[in-house]
Amino acid sequence: MHALRFLACAAALAAFSGCASLQQNQTPPMLAALANKHVDSRTYAKIVNHRVLNYADIKGLVVKGVPSPVILTYIQSTHAPYTFTDKQLQGLVSVGASSDLVNYLGKSVGFFEATERHQTGGAGKWKNNPYFNDPYFMGPPPFDYAWPGEWYSDQWVGTLY
Numbered sequence: 001m002h003a004l005r006f007l008a009c010a011a012a013l014a015a016f017s018g019c020a021s022l023q024q025n026q027t028p029p030m031l032a033a034l035a036n037k038h039v040d041s042r043t044y045a046k047i048v049n050h051r052v053l054n055y056a057d058i059k060g061l062v063v064k065g066v067p068s069p070v071i072l073t074y075i076q077s078t079h080a081p082y083t084f085t086d087k088q089l090q091g092l093v094s095v096g097a098s099s100d101l102v103n104y105l106g107k108s109v110g111f112f113e114a115t116e117r118h119q120t121g122g123a124g125k126w127k128n129n130p131y132f133n134d135p136y137f138m139g140p141p142p143f144d145y146a147w148p149g150e151w152y153s154d155q156w157v158g159t160l161y
Contacts, residue, residue, distance in 0.1 A: 028151035050145045052080040067160040068098035073148035
């Protein structure tokens with residue numbers, strides 16, 4: 001009798017853990033929303049493959065009307081420190097980027113890593129990693145990548161579009 005209860009509990013536990021891992025393997029609904037916005041195919045490919053976006057990618061997303069929270073959650077998920085100039089940040093403002101997005105982009109280097117020589121004793125680790133600075137790098141990220149959790153929520157996606 002105890003063995004039967006144990007097997008039933010083990011089966012239930014396996015079913016629940018399978019559901020949790022299944023969501024991580026699913027494609028987030030946000031990707032379909034981005035495709036519906038007709039995002040540039042190169043930018044879309046970068047997002048699908050968890051790549052770092054450049055200035056043109058981010059500006060293109062803003063121009064296409066992709067909400068800033070979507071862009072912000074994605075670029076945070078890549079752990080990439082951005083070093084945009086004031087002119088580039090102003091260019092994003094001029095096409096409609098939110099203050100949250102622009103402020104984040106202006107501070108992301110300090111957000112992810114102390115980068116000044118007096119803070120680290122050398123150049124930041126990200127500067128030599130191809131994931132962060134080679135636009136053609138297709139290897140795995142130097143960390144365990146996970147899609148932004150919000151991207152799996154149909155309700156969150158629905159509030160933005």
